[in-house]
Amino acid sequence: MDIATTPTNPEGNPELADAARTPHEPPVILREDYRPFGWLVPEVKLDFDLGLTQTRVRTELTVQRNARADHAETIRLNGDGLKPVSVSVDGAPADWRMDAGDLIVPLREDAHLIVIETEIAPSANTQLMGLYASGGMLCTQCEAEGFRRITFFPDRPDVLSVYTVRMAGPKAVFPVLLCNGNKVAEGDKGDGTHWAEWHDPWPKPSYLFALVAGDLVANSKPFTTCSGREVECNIWVRKEDLARTDHALASLHCSMKWDEDVFGREYDLDLYNIVAVSDFNMGAMENKGLNVFNTKYVLADADTATDADFDAVEGVIAHEYFHNWSGNRVTCRDWFQLSLKEGFTVLRDQLFSQDMRGEAVKRIEDVRILRAAQFPEDAGPLAHPIRPDSYREISNFYTATVYNKGAEVIRMMRSMTGVERFRQGTDLYFERHDGEAATCEDFVKAIEDGAGIDLAQFRLWYRQAGTPRVAVAQAVEGETLRLTLRQTVPPTAGQPDKQPMPIPLRVAVHSRSGALGAEQLVVLDEERQSFSLPLAGPDPVVSINRGFTAPVLIERDLARDDLVFLAAHDDDPFARSEALQELAVGHLVGAASGTLSDEEQAAGETAIIGAFASSLADNALDDAMRGELLVLPSETYLFEAMAGSGGTGERKADPGAIHTVREGLKAAIGTALAAELAALHARASAVALDDPAGRGARKVKTIALGLIAAADPARAGDLAAQQYDAADNMTDRQGALMVLCGLDHPARADKLAAFYDRYKDNALVVDKWFTLQALSLHPDVIEHTRALADHPDFTMKNPNRVRSLYMAFAGNPKGFHSADGEGYRMIADVILALDPINPQTAARFVPSLGRWRRIEPERAALMKGELERIMAAGKLSRDTFEQVSRSLEG
Template sequence: MDIARTPATPDGNIEMADAAFEPKAPPEIRREDYTPFPWLVPATHLTFELGLEKTRVTARLEVERNPAAEVSPTIRLNGDAIELVSLKCDDGECAGHMIDGDDLVVTLEGDKHTIEIVTEIDPSANSQLMGLYASSGMLCTQCEAEGFRRITFFPDRPDVLSTYTVRMSGPKDQFPILLCNGNRVETGEDGDTHWAEWHDPWPKPSYLFALVAGDLVARTDSFTTMNGREVELNVYVREGDLDRTEHAMESLKRSMKWDEEVFGREYDLDLFNIVAVSDFNMGAMENKGLNVFNTKYVLADPETATDGDYDGIEGVIGHEYFHNWSGNRITCRDWFQLSLKEGFTVLRDQLFSQDMGSAPVKRIEDVRVLRGAQFPEDSGPLAHPIRPDSYREISNFYTATVYNKGAEVIRMMRTMAGEEAFRKGTDTYFDRHDGEAATCEDFVKSIEDGAGLDLTQFRRWYSQAGTPRVRVDLSHEGDEAVLKLSQTVPDTPGQTDKQPMPIPLKIALFDRESGKHSGEELVVLDKESDTFRFGSFASKPVLSINRGFSAPVTIQRDIPGEDLVFLAARDDDSFARYEAMQDLMVGHLVSASTGVLSDADRETGRRDIVRALKAVIEDEAIDDLMRGELLSMPSQTYIAEQIEAADPGRIFDEREALKGFIASELKEELHRLYDRSEKLPYSQSAEAKGARKLKTLILTYAAASDPAKASELAGHQYDRADNMTDRQGALMVLTGIDSIERTNALIDFYNRYEGNALVIDKWFALQAMSLHPQVIEHVKALADHQDFTMKNPNRVRSLYMAFAGNPHGFHAASGEGYRMIADLILALDPINAQTAARFVPSLGKWRKMEPGRSAMMRAELERISKAPKLSRDTFEQVTRSLG
């Protein structure tokens, strides 16, 4: 599953609970308490009589005792918000049964039984979007992690694998398309009703069950696998969206081919369906043979989708397809093993995207996401290992740590083993555990055996939370360069006194005069400290370290600005060059924001930065996609993470001042670069995409030095744009400037795309993310807009998640931004708890803020914690954030 990549409004008048009210904490689930389920379910037969307001489900479960588990006289079938209509055991009455909380507990005396359960549900009332729910007149499901229990009573856990046969029927005018997992076996009609029967031959857990029924049209194609299997491919969408599905289909075919070539994985059914759904909590879901997607990750054409949207669609489609093996054929034993499938699959989709586009730029993008989302998680109250030890609500562990850090940990194995040996390790894993519910340990052991590595100490990456800090010191002794490295893993909630972990660091030592190095080397720091010596250096070289971001660590070093300028201008590793440029700017801005920068050092630092940026502009050996990354400033959020008690207002002022200085000093160079970029016609070539990236980036610099001129230039770009990337980029800049061009562009954008939900989401988000001084008032007004609704997660995220990620507005000194997000959480929680809970971490960063803001953020968390009937999702996030 891919986590989502970014009507009355809450008004602050939410009725609060009595001071004496204490929400009940949900029970803690611990990994060490795992035991096998006492019953196997070899086969599941489901019959659906479909209706938007009433769907009847008949589940016939074939169960038998699990020889690997302790004998139990009962079977516990999980349920949640469903009505039990009838129950039979072996076609007769059950010996005994009871409802225990939400669960159905049935007494079974023999070794094998058939249990028949009839339930009724109301999909139209399911605002949580888990289980079977209605979306714009269609029915669809989302069952990961624990949604299947909202459809029928079942042992809803990932280690209970079953083959599914499904018969679904409904009005053919309302539900002309009936889809489910696996292969379609048979179809038929009965008057105004029609039916379809599906069978999935591959045993799967209930979280991978999927059903879709609605009025849909499909783009159809086919793919021939490496062993000659002809697979029918369909991308189902609403009427009117079909012409925006070509990129999705091509991305799917590229994914299938790549997985065969790189990992040797062949698709195993006759059919692969994708369905786009407008109401969806996540980005997409990998259900076997029937992937359900948020429309955001399916629909694209140049007029409505940016270059980033195109890349996102390709990456998410790849991610869900790759799950067919890393998640479906081999699934998780329990939810503590979530990174087994998600971390591995994120790595696979990252490698796929690298091969489809610019590998260096993709690597930088992935690291930016890691640092923007996972590093703060690791340093805050929600820190947890990639294989957690406990949880109260599993949906809260669909985190950047499990996904993105999980991918980095597996990437480190690949770096240490080498690509060829790593492939042997993954082949061992797939061969050894196909058809099983496996663990993270099973994966590590397979890589260890297949690749010939000793990963005994490496396993600490799975059990220890926190981002390691590596201290670097380079000296010169005689003709040797002496590299001293030491590591610390900071304390995190529930974990102190961390043990050293193996940290693979790619390095190169540059000769200052020639600007060359003798080759890249891999050093592995597996102790608290170690020393590495390199001969044949007449003078002290320049160190390039953690090249390609070979380890997810923070590098701490005292390096002269002159060396950073050297690396930013001359390093042959694209990531290391980007890192040097970021270090130059981050170091300067941290010092400036904390008041330790003298006037002389401020001037020197600014000149160093301009010198390095000018070298990037003039370097003809790099392409514009990479040039755009090298010219980009570090985010305000990332700068704040480097400061113990951050003052967002001061960081904003210093960052804008530096941006304005750069724009003024490099005015002519940036102007020439813009003019050159503007001449390239639209295409999806790397050259054209790089030109579009540069144009918008240059506008953001211009806005900091000469807002009036930038407004005119952005207005001109908006008016001339023949694609969404240029139009959105211009509008993004205009939203932060109080000008007539801003007003005209916002009105035009809305009128041009009214009725296109995904593009109107952009309209909301751009205003919520803007640098305009009145951004909070704008967000309030947008929450009252006729197109805003709390019932659609995409729309809620487009306004409020965008605002929560806007340090300029969210961290307003008045605290109004914090109150706005807290009010949203309280209003949204009863409607969609999973989405509401995802807003809590923005307030959970209170420990990193200066005292005034810190107190206001904590107060809002305390206010939320006292609300009555708070969901498990939000309750856990709030209580953990408070500590």
Template sequence: MDIARDPSALSGNAQPAVAAPVLAQPQEIRRADYRPPAWLVDEVGLDFALDPDATQVRSRLSVRRNPAGDGDHAIRLNGDGLAARSVMVDGVITNDWHMDGADLIVALPGDAHEVSVETQITPSANSQLMGLYASGGMLCTQCEAEGFRRITFFPDRPDVLSTYRVRLTGEKGRFPVLLSNGNCTASGDNGDGTHWAEWHDPWPKPSYLFALVAGDLVARRDSFTTMSGRKVDLAIWVRDGDLDRTDHAMRSLKKSMQWDEEAFGREYDLDLFNIVAVSDFNMGAMENKGLNIFNTRYVLADPETATDADYDAVEGVIGHEYFHNWSGNRVTCRDWFQLSLKEGFTVLRDQLFSQAMGSESVKRIEDVRVLRAAQFPEDSGPLAHPIRPDSYREISNFYTATVYNKGAEVIRMMRTMAGPENFRKGSDLYFDRHDGEAATCEDFVTAMEDGTGLDLSRFRLWYSQAGTPRVEARLEHDGDAAILHLSQTVPATPGQPDKQPMPIPLRLALFDRDSGDHGGEQLVVFDKAGDSFRFPGFAKPPVLSLNRGFSAPVAIERAVPQDELVFLAAHDDDPLARYEAMQSLTVQYLTADGGKAGDGDGRDAIGAAMAAILDDPALDDLMRGELLMLPGEAYLAEQLLVADPGAIHAAREGLKAWLGQRLEDRLVALHARASAVPYGLEAVARGARKLKTQALVLLAAGAPAVAAELAAAQYSAADNMTDRQGALMVLAGLDTPARETFLADFKTRYEGNALVTDKWFSLQAGSLHPQALEHVKHLAQHPDFTMNNPNRVRSLYMAFAVNPQAFHAASGEGYRMIADLILALDPINAQTAARFVPPLGRWRRIEPGRSALMRAELERVAAAPNLSRDTAEQVGRSLG
């Protein structure tokens, strides 16, 4: 296989060098320039008079000079689009203040003062969905990373920790529910049609964790008794009509609380825990202390409207945000360069939680698939950065797969090297040492060293070096021993041309070819540019199973004979390694000759392996469904120096068609067997539903008429969304009259349900239908499409951007469509717009014709006036 070793060397492969437009870039923020805050804020008092068109905000900040600060006699209060209506110091109006850009600078003569500021904001006009904004009649906030400065002037940085007292006042009819962080201490009626509520959060927190919600909401209520015997009241708040879809969310919350006590010894610390579901939200969810605000898609679920994947996502995201109560809230990050301190650690915690709640092996495969689909391309492209970046221009652009998913893998490697028990000792030490503090990644690693006894001095390179390490492996047989030769390179990335070897923990097993067994799994930690490891006791050459459990986030480069891959696909007892063998067998075939399908022997081997998977009685159906999935086109493209998306698509669809034809009878029988399993949430029923869809996917390519008939029958008989959506996904990609019939039925059946309407858009935008691009054009004009709701925008355009055969249309029309979207969306919601830049930014890794078209669209975006900071940074870095 041709695998890019140095992405920076590709810049001349795609097209002649062309001068890129010069973008006006925002100021660069550097980690090396960190200084402690000049002033600390011990207590914050906030008074809100809520109105969608004119909310009055009065803040009272109890400030004191920081002994570790720079001695400045003025406090800098960050703002964004605010005007100070009045400024008071110690209860007296002062004029000794001025504006420095968007920030308010107030002179303070002494060491401790009370600073009060009054502002007025317009939530109804806040389309950026950062700060305080309106959503479907309610008011809500999103303050991470820098949204609090859109509400009131404040030293808006993670290392300023304060306790908060909040008073909310609003119309009773419009806002019958008034929520904020912490515990509700008092409430009352003003007698003039308005009412009020006061909230107190006793735990010091940074401003990014502030939250309020005001609206007409109903709650599912429950309680949880902690391990120390304290009762916590739980509530999940939704709009009227959605309450019956919150049972799974509440169960997930209670399971999260129990698991965190058992697995990490972490107990909840307030009397109340609230979750609110919001329709308009840039992210998935937010861990505000005691008041989590969620995108509705990660709260609402029932069998009729949510798939099995949706159920898993609700459980996983609720777990993630709850776990942040300790890994993010009680211990927060000193500055935004340390973002992976809370996000990487919490992603690992939610992954371990999901593994414990379901299938450990399937969950691990899913996590690896996400890493390869999202993070590996990031690591090899113009947006590559370490999990602890050295600089940024717009912090919202660093909420990336690298910070989250690779960050989780880095901490998982520590756990692998230490073992679960010692890792728990290290995490306990970390929480004990830094409770109530704003910590750094270095603090975490040091606690792990002290708690586990590991020497992690070289392991710290994982925090500072970008790029996916490439590990070359070769197994040699010498007498009665097997010798594993390893070498590693870390490719050059922007700003980091030279890399050092990193410690890489590799779990491995050596199988006896005759018995199909191995003598036990071993762990080697490979930390040099090259090294060899000797394993005695093998009279015959063994079969190597390497990087079992995906113990390190690396790319293994190894010429594995086809017969060994077939052996591992049939015999490996590590589910992830078995999955990897099947994937490698397919990748070798599909990437032969630059993405054109390889020889017939390779195809026959895949067919034989697939048949064995279908027939293996030892496999559970959840795992069988995973093994039947072919590698995605984006992952296949990553294996090539320069990829031709059209050739990759043709090769992959050709293999699917061949498999569908060869295995038709088995697949039809499999579909019939799975269809007989009644609906349920247990593993057997979930596995059956997964198999039904995978059988239809292969049949659609090889026997489309058969697939259309089975899919139509599955849709009509479905008593759950998993079966119905799986069938419609297949029908949406086929050129059959049933396609329009069932798409229309789906739309009518769920009229008014926003989350299911999102599915309707996504199914068409992501389909294999040859006219998918034209379908997206028409859907953009549909009355139900809006640019003001991030879920709806993503449902159509992100589904299209990750649909290779449509996005990479040879005409370049797909690229033009995404560039047009970015330009139209940027003034409305810059954070969402910027997330559409990376698909175009992969132009260096695409064949010359398409590459030139992609770059041209980026240049067109770059030339547009008044680009946001978010989009300007992404485009500038993508053009390089």
């Protein structure tokens, strides 16, 4: 661990002897208790004798007493499941002892050389943390605390070391040996084994260590940096996957060039290696010079990957590359500062993707993800600030709040300073803290100093949890509009009272006569504030939070006609989409809550159909944007809107009612616009795969098919079968199958079987096959999901496969929220079965059950009951225990 909690722990490590603790009481780690580690470790030498079933590790640690820390007579080296074979200090056997898995070694002088030998069993490592086996190869995952499963070490991010690594093993099994940094030597031993030595000149924390050994081939192409250096870039995969790596390699080159141009960051090693691994808990890992990736975010071609998959590969490749500076060269001091690297890097990858694919649609997509994942987190028992104050298990804080909201907070700084001044601030940040373990405060201070802006109050965004709500009122005063804004930040666990935060909002005042007002930025930094804005003409309509400049909920009573106007005419693409979403949310929540009269329901439905018709008929739109305007709010977002602020009032979400009214609106749209949707589907179907307009065409084709299915299932089933048969790409094929999966249509079983038979040897596409069925609207989705768990291709040991079935099901409101509680029971059973195998993945399922307080009483009791059943089972991992206990207590 990385924080000290008691004076009896001089190295700053809170993992005391856990003999006095039960497995149900993992310690709470507090940010305020941080202490620098008592020893510096400037050099690390590792020697691996590699084997799938047994690997021997020899570790040499050069240690020096840290003058900035309390005096320490011992060093605590973290271990997890390790037993030392031997320990020596300065060449003599050490007088060591074990304490709660850690190795305690007495040290009397100011500098020492510690040598430790350990043995580990990679093939038995089902947690996929540390060194583990995956399909006959060896690989590592060390973030956050996996290095301690390889060797004893002060496994915390503020201990920075220069690593030299020698690795040896049977050449027939491990023909390729990779590690961080640059390869400095290699050779054969003459006995069927070979070796390689790697050196990384840049000091790094242990969580960035990586090693890969296996039978791999590379797609290689050099990149020339802005200073003229040539970098060897390699995408390492199994031979049969090589043909699907061109997009990943091109994405890497684009990322390297973009980071030079936009942030002034040049790559700093001679090599950049990416390895695709099939068993991986995360999406990817930014280990210095050797990124380890889930195959999902490397492999892509038109036959096996959708357009969204191509985007994901590009975005994740960029994200991990950008970490080279925002995470590696400048790392985080402790794990409470995780958003320092992740929030900043998410913003960087979002900006990159905007430049690659267009700002408008990308921004809408990013906000949709934020609302689907982070807003519910902020409103539930697991709410936490982007810089948390405490944790029991750090892996539980790799959350949408730390990543996505963290990115939005930094984006707000960029909006307030402007792009050029923000760049001055980030330049200063990299200059000040290169080679250091920094804090979120260090980043804010650099932006403050570099951009010349006072961010004292803005720091509240790092301390306070919850999604602010901004109430909007307006009044015309002569030639201006008086806009009055009031902010409230709802109470969250441990934070009952909140202070007003600076909220930057881009605003424009349009006129219903057709005149569009100029945009300006206002900053709401008090509880209540008024702003005078110029009128563009009579009948003003306010466009607010344009481009989603702040991660807030806007509360306003805007007339239906004004929303229709904004949806058709606003010059900000995000605001145009937002108006349509607002129109639909108001109608659907009102209908699901039973607060609308028949006349109001009919009028709302007519307005939404009219807005959809306008989007279909607007020839100025490209299909990519048109597709965004034809997407109704998700059931998850409607759930949060229906539950209201914090879910503590009388109104609770009713998932059954939400599903019914949303499907009813889809059917009404599909019926009223049947001819237009059929024409759109036909037009889009005629666009060739390689046509520049093809991407948008493929998007609207499947959206149209889904709306047709809600109104005329038989007709949609026929069209979907035709689309499947005619498809020359995965986007069309998957879109057709998605619609068929939700229908009782004769083609459903045939196309599912054909899809499986075609791709049964491709694990990533078989994942899609599982997901499509678990996410479907079919009335028997629970039975289908249970049956798929018995399929020969399903396993609980592969995180991708588990997520493809059960995480998809947990995200299916129709099945998961089944009124009889069967959906909740299924996910609870998964958590209990998975926790002993892979606790990190198991814990990811708990939040779906943890929102029980925001739901109607019958379902809430069933959800809470499943959480109590999990807790009563005992012997839970720290990961799962923390999530369940907070969900029950929060």
